[in-house]
Amino acid sequence: xxxxxxxxxxxxxxxxxxxxxxxxxxxxxxxxxxxxxxxxxxxxxxxxxxxxxxxxxxxxxxxxxxxxxxxxxxxxxxxxxxxxxxxxxxxxxxxxxxxxxxxxxxxxxxxxxxxxxxxxxxxxxxxxxxxxxxxxxxxxxxxxxxxxxxxxxxxxxxxxxxxxxxxxxxxxxxxxxxxxxxxxxxxxxxxxxxxxxxxxxxxxxxxxxxxxxxxxxxxxxxxxxxxxxxxxxxxxxxxxxxxxxxxxxxxxxxxxxxxxxxxxxxxxxxxxxxxxxxxxxxxxxxxxxxxxxxxxxxxxxxxxxxxxxxxxxxxxxxxxxxxxxxxxxxxxxxxxxxxxxxxxxxxxxxxxxxxxxxxxxxxxxxxxxxxxxxxxxxxxxxxxxxxxxxxxxxxxxxxxxxxxxxxxxxxxxxxxxxxxxxxxxxxxxxxxxxxxxxxxxxxxxxxxxxxxxxxxxxxxxxxxxxxxxxxxxxxxxxxxxxxxxxxxxxxxxxxxxxxxxxxxxxxxxxxxxxxxxxxxxxxxxxxxxxxxxxxxxxxxxxxxxxxxxxxxxxxxxxxxxxxxxxxxxx
Numbered sequence: 001x002x003x004x005x006x007x008x009x010x011x012x013x014x015x016x017x018x019x020x021x022x023x024x025x026x027x028x029x030x031x032x033x034x035x036x037x038x039x040x041x042x043x044x045x046x047x048x049x050x051x052x053x054x055x056x057x058x059x060x061x062x063x064x065x066x067x068x069x070x071x072x073x074x075x076x077x078x079x080x081x082x083x084x085x086x087x088x089x090x091x092x093x094x095x096x097x098x099x100x101x102x103x104x105x106x107x108x109x110x111x112x113x114x115x116x117x118x119x120x121x122x123x124x125x126x127x128x129x130x131x132x133x134x135x136x137x138x139x140x141x142x143x144x145x146x147x148x149x150x151x152x153x154x155x156x157x158x159x160x161x162x163x164x165x166x167x168x169x170x171x172x173x174x175x176x177x178x179x180x181x182x183x184x185x186x187x188x189x190x191x192x193x194x195x196x197x198x199x200x201x202x203x204x205x206x207x208x209x210x211x212x213x214x215x216x217x218x219x220x221x222x223x224x225x226x227x228x229x230x231x232x233x234x235x236x237x238x239x240x241x242x243x244x245x246x247x248x249x250x251x252x253x254x255x256x257x258x259x260x261x262x263x264x265x266x267x268x269x270x271x272x273x274x275x276x277x278x279x280x281x282x283x284x285x286x287x288x289x290x291x292x293x294x295x296x297x298x299x300x301x302x303x304x305x306x307x308x309x310x311x312x313x314x315x316x317x318x319x320x321x322x323x324x325x326x327x328x329x330x331x332x333x334x335x336x337x338x339x340x341x342x343x344x345x346x347x348x349x350x351x352x353x354x355x356x357x358x359x360x361x362x363x364x365x366x367x368x369x370x371x372x373x374x375x376x377x378x379x380x381x382x383x384x385x386x387x388x389x390x391x392x393x394x395x396x397x398x399x400x401x402x403x404x405x406x407x408x409x410x411x412x413x414x415x416x417x418x419x420x421x422x423x424x425x426x427x428x429x430x431x432x433x434x435x436x437x438x439x440x441x442x443x444x445x446x447x448x449x450x451x452x453x454x455x456x457x458x459x460x461x462x463x464x465x466x467x468x469x470x471x472x473x474x475x476x477x478x479x480x481x482x483x484x485x486x487x488x489x490x491x492x493x494x495x496x497x498x499x500x501x502x503x504x505x506x507x508x509x510x511x512x513x514x515x516x517x518x519x520x521x522x523x524x525x526x527x528x529x530x531x532x533x534x535x536x537x538x539x540x541x542x543x544x545x546x547x548x549x550x551x552x553x554x555x556x557x558x559x560x561x562x563x564x565x566x567x568x569x570x
Contacts, residue, residue, distance in 0.1 A: 080133060248438045316344065391418050490561070494526060
């Protein structure tokens, strides 16, 4: 009996021993890593090491967006001595709400709170003089834009946390932002540093840099021209976009109204949404007569292909001011009293911007042919530009389009386009007939200058032949030398282009006295290197694109000629 009790006792002791041993094994071996991590979390504190956001430069390396040194101020709440005094002093120095800060300090929900980010050095120096226990600061960075309002909509802005919110800052945020590091300090239970302990440093990975296709010299010219237009005409809005027809690179984008990237109106979301929109990309409008370039391109190409429905260069259009389509009258903008619209061929029709002639072209080519060109020229869809929120414009579905719709599309009504869509399409019509996808970023590179990615021009496809493009360029040069675009003429230089004056609609009806004036031009006309589209919305005292917008494009081209030292043609 005694032997049995002794055996049972030994078994019990053995069981207890094995249980304890198993628990030790579990704690040390199986759960060791997890528990170690928890211990580190409880006995260390972290100081963030902010990654530097990548810079943005123009095509020549001029910095357009960079970082300015600043600091982040935070509080270890368990280390704070006098909470009342701490809140009071920080509110005075950092302009924060004292009561709200005091409530956060006294809260049990967090052992560490961020008071304010992007604090300048003079503020942190003032904090240091106050000797406030538990108050710390670390390196931070603040986005800085050397040229303020220039390219504001294109570059975009970042949040206070360093995340891209609009424009290229948003589009390329994953490249620009980098990855934060940290410094780990051993700390006691209340968060004080343990004296003599060594810090562990995890370095930050800085963001990559962007090189744009933008030429700031030309951007500055466009900004100046927009400023002149606003002074002279007090418009509701105005914009200029400059492209390289040869490759789709966007060289400049300027608009009014705008805002200063260094003073973003974050508190007024309605205002911010209005001024931060790039009108040339995210908004659409009825182009009016500038669209006659596209209709002309389609007709010239179809004539060269032998399509009997296309009009030859020698065909004389009916000089009547009116066309009746599906029982409705479509009239020319002109009264035809000056006789210019008599005996018109296509070249003269472009010079005079005669609506009925382009009604004839659209209806003769027919819906299927016209829509094939609209598709090829990129209307009714995004261009693919590397910019967020691009609009597609408005194009009546082919299955729903009426003869009346088609007739008006021929001269730029019943269709809405973005300025970028139109600029890219006209570029294709005059560059030899090839459509290029427009783009902003040409290179992505690291802080050491190593190129990570090169973005080359993207050829989408041929839309018209070189012969058709050459013919069209000649017609459009005539528009400037002897037609409606005379105010874009520059002595000694070959400039081509087309005017546009479009009525505006409100509540489905024509708004009396409200117009959008535009001019799209290119030079040299025999080998276009620059194409510019100027749009002025509701100018005061201006009536036509020929008198309001054409001089703006001329001013842009004259600026380019001067800064690039382009010689007169021989």
